[in-house]
Amino acid sequence: VKEDVTAAEFITKMIAAADGTVVTKSDCKTLLQALVGDNYNCIQIDNLYTTHNEYDKETLASRSEIMYENQNGSFSTVYNLTEEQGVLYYYAKKDDGWIKYEACLEKEDISRNFVSGMNLENAEVLGFETEGLQYNGQDVYKLSVKLKDANIRELIFETGMKWLFWAKEYASVDLSDITVTMDYYVDPMSAQVLKVEARLEGMKNMLTALGLHEFSSYFGHVLDVVELHECKMVYENISYEDYTLPKMSFEDKKNSIFV
Numbered sequence: 001v002k003e004d005v006t007a008a009e010f011i012t013k014m015i016a017a018a019d020g021t022v023v024t025k026s027d028c029k030t031l032l033q034a035l036v037g038d039n040y041n042c043i044q045i046d047n048l049y050t051t052h053n054e055y056d057k058e059t060l061a062s063r064s065e066i067m068y069e070n071q072n073g074s075f076s077t078v079y080n081l082t083e084e085q086g087v088l089y090y091y092a093k094k095d096d097g098w099i100k101y102e103a104c105l106e107k108e109d110i111s112r113n114f115v116s117g118m119n120l121e122n123a124e125v126l127g128f129e130t131e132g133l134q135y136n137g138q139d140v141y142k143l144s145v146k147l148k149d150a151n152i153r154e155l156i157f158e159t160g161m162k163w164l165f166w167a168k169e170y171a172s173v174d175l176s177d178i179t180v181t182m183d184y185y186v187d188p189m190s191a192q193v194l195k196v197e198a199r200l201e202g203m204k205n206m207l208t209a210l211g212l213h214e215f216s217s218y219f220g221h222v223l224d225v226v227e228l229h230e231c232k233m234v235y236e237n238i239s240y241e242d243y244t245l246p247k248m249s250f251e252d253k254k255n256s257i258f259v
Contacts, residue, residue, distance in 0.1 A: 049160030
């Protein structure tokens with residue numbers, strides 16, 4: 001017999017279920033469409049990112065395979081996150097070798113699930129459906145919320161947008177102007193998240209930083225036009241099972257270029 005449950009009660013259950021759990025694997029598709037430029041010249045950003053993320057909670061290591069497509073073609077790369085002497089570093093695949101740089105992440109900021117750090121208890125509930133929904137042949141609840149004061153930096157970075165910035169640059173971008181609407185598809189019994197759809201609005205600070213970073217040779221140091229048309233991300237194939245990530249080879253690490 002299915003009990004009637006309110007959104008607030010279910011959110012409490014989701015927060016409890018997420019405590020201490022990590023997502024060890026996920027796939028993410030992200031669409032970013034925007035316009036940046038000055039009064040004379042605009043560049044249309046129309047990027048699709050397809051990312052496969054793997055995470056090892058024992059070592060904090062993670063690996064992201066990113067495919068990035070736009071009007072100029074498609075590009076792919078790999079990012080490895082590893083801890084060395086208490087500091088987190090990224091190794092990014094560049095041609096046949098690796099570039100190494102500091103990740104600018106604090107270990108305690110890495111929640112690696114879609115609930116902790118999202119301040120769900122204070123989110124505005126937009127909808128809560130408990131009947132007639134399925135995902136991958138399984139009954140699910142759908143919770144739709146507008147987030148307030150959520151820690152979204154990691155959520156965005158894991159989408160493949162880490163391609164756009166060095167970690168130091170990204171760490172300094174002010175994300176407070178972003179409004180996030182999340183649709184959670186959740187297992188009613190375990191209260192674990194099986195799929196996430198997020199839509200971002202606002203984002204002017206990040207797009208300005210991106211425009212100046214990528215296209216400053218066109219625009220100088222002022223952007224008059226910064227418009228977000230769409231930013232939507234879908235996380236699927238979410239796994240919570242323990243996973244041991246293969247280590248990067250000593251040779252690759254040794255031959256990497258530190259920037």
